[in-house]
Amino acid sequence: MDAADRWPAEGDRGVIHHVIASSPYTTRFVKLLGDHPESFPPQEHRFWIESGSHGAFRVGHAGPFAHVEVGPWGFVQAFRRRAAKDHVVIHQLSNPRLLLYLAGARSTTRRCAWSVWGGDVYYYRQRPRTWDHPFRESLRRAVIPSIPVISSMIPGDYETVRSIYGSCARYVHAFYPIPMDYASLELDGDRPPRNGATILVGNSGHPSNAHAEVFRILARLRDPTVQIVSPLSYGHRRYVSSVIALGRELFGERFQPLTEFLPAAQYARLIRGTDAAIMNHDHQQALGNIIAMLMMGKKVFVRRPATGACNAAAVRAHLSEENAVAGWRNLFTALNGAV
Incomplete structure (x- = not known):
């Protein structure tokens, strides 16, 4: 029935x-x-x-x-x-x-x-x-x-x-x-040894993330050890394809597009292994990622006009x-x- x-x-x-x-x-x-x-x-x-x-x-x-x-x-x-x-x-x-x-x-x-x-x-x-x-x-x-x-x-x-x-x-x-497993963020999981930093760019495959602008700025760093991770598991398919193409063109194997949803605990492990995040939206977005990064004392860069989180503990309480x-x-x- x-x-x-x-x-x-x-x-x-x-x-x-x-x-x-x-x-x-x-x-x-x-x-x-x-x-x-x-x-x-x-x-x-x-x-x-x-x-x-x-x-x-x-x-x-x-x-x-x-x-x-x-x-x-x-x-x-x-x-x-x-x-x-x-x-x-x-x-x-x-x-x-x-x-x-x-x-x-x-x-x-x-x-x-x-x-x-x-x-x-x-x-x-x-x-x-x-x-x-x-x-x-x-x-x-x-x-x-x-x-x-x-x-x-x-x-x-x-x-x-x-x-x-x-x-x-x-x-x-x-x-x-x-949908973030905050308990997993507090675990002392082993972090694989790496030579450079890992930067999270955006939170979805929506054009509001303005990935291209961020990618071109990061490409100027000329640092061959920087890893770029972009969650693209939902959004506009054509836009996602363009983001992946540009990421691979600028960063090669250092670019990791996430095109499928990850379980909450696995995504939390990913956040633990990230050094900084760049959220280029011009409005409030990606609050879960922002809170998670701030909780772990990591740097988060947001576009100036956006309404964002400044204190992770206060936002979580709210x-x-x-x-x-x-x-x-x-x-x-x-x-x-x-x-």
């Missing part, structure tokens, strides 16, 4: 339908909710997890929650199965099919919340310059003002939404648990599980009261 068919009919507060992409962040988010059933009763949440035909990561298990793996049009099921008192949380507003659907269903949009995901907000200035992306941006400008509740980790992201899209939504501070639970509970409460 399909998980959707086992879903309870309707609770006192209705059901929260989560339209979300498959990623390590999704796994940690689902686990957070599942670990706190007193705040997030399983019967009040359903997950529609988009893996996509080329998905590099699959959640696989959603704990006590009913969940369905869907394709790019799978979100339609969430809206069709939504009862009168149900709401939808859109985790990242990037799917053009979803934008098109919402643009033609404004009354449905008013039953939604938008949870900002990564550089989600900054599509308006980072979108590719091909013919279809201006149309996608026009859909965003039509849809976003109708969404009554918006959450993000950084208040500045919400302020950007207000100024660019004219949103009057209620803001809720909520954030996704960072991003505690207790605060994460409170944030999502506040979001769901605000959404239930929005309409």
Whole structure:
């Protein structure tokens, strides 16, 4: 029997339908909710997890929650199965099919919340310059003002939404648990002997990392012992290919592209073996990597306008599980009261 068919009919507060992409962040988010059933009763949440035909990561298990793996049009099921008192949380507003659907269903949009995901907000200035992306941006400008509740980790992201899209939504501070095994960072693992430094560049295969600018600066060092590591396990395939080609052209065998997701403990070992990180985003991004590097007393370089972490201990305390639970509970409460 399909998980959707086992879903309870309707609770006192209705059901929260989560339209979300498959990623390590999704796994940690689902686990957070599942670990706190007193705040997030399983019967009040359903997950529609988009893996996509080329998905590099699959959640696989959603704990006590009913969940369905869907394709790019799978979100339609969430809206069709939504009862009168149900709401939808859109985790990242990037799917053009979803934008098109919402643009033609404004009354449905008013039953939604938008949870900002990564550089989600900054599509308006980072979108590719091909013919279809201006149309996608026009859909965003039509849809976003109708969404009554918006959450993000950084208040500045919400302020950007207000100024660019004219949103009057209620803001809720909520954030996704960072998929980093911090305990592994504190282990005294053996570090293989090396002749030079290892530098981590970027956190994904998204153009906002601006890898080429960093690579060309590092290439000027003319140090044959420097190793360059770039996580590229998700993002734009064409962009990833261009990053790999440039990295190999400039650094040869000293360039290590990470094109597959690593288990949390293995990624933590990688961080332990890194000497410095360069995050060239022009907005807050890669917070998990930044915190991990700072925890170990290593250097992190960020672009000046970016909102970043300055004190690892303070940021980790702010991003505690207790605060994460409170944030999502506040979001769901605000959404239930929005309409």
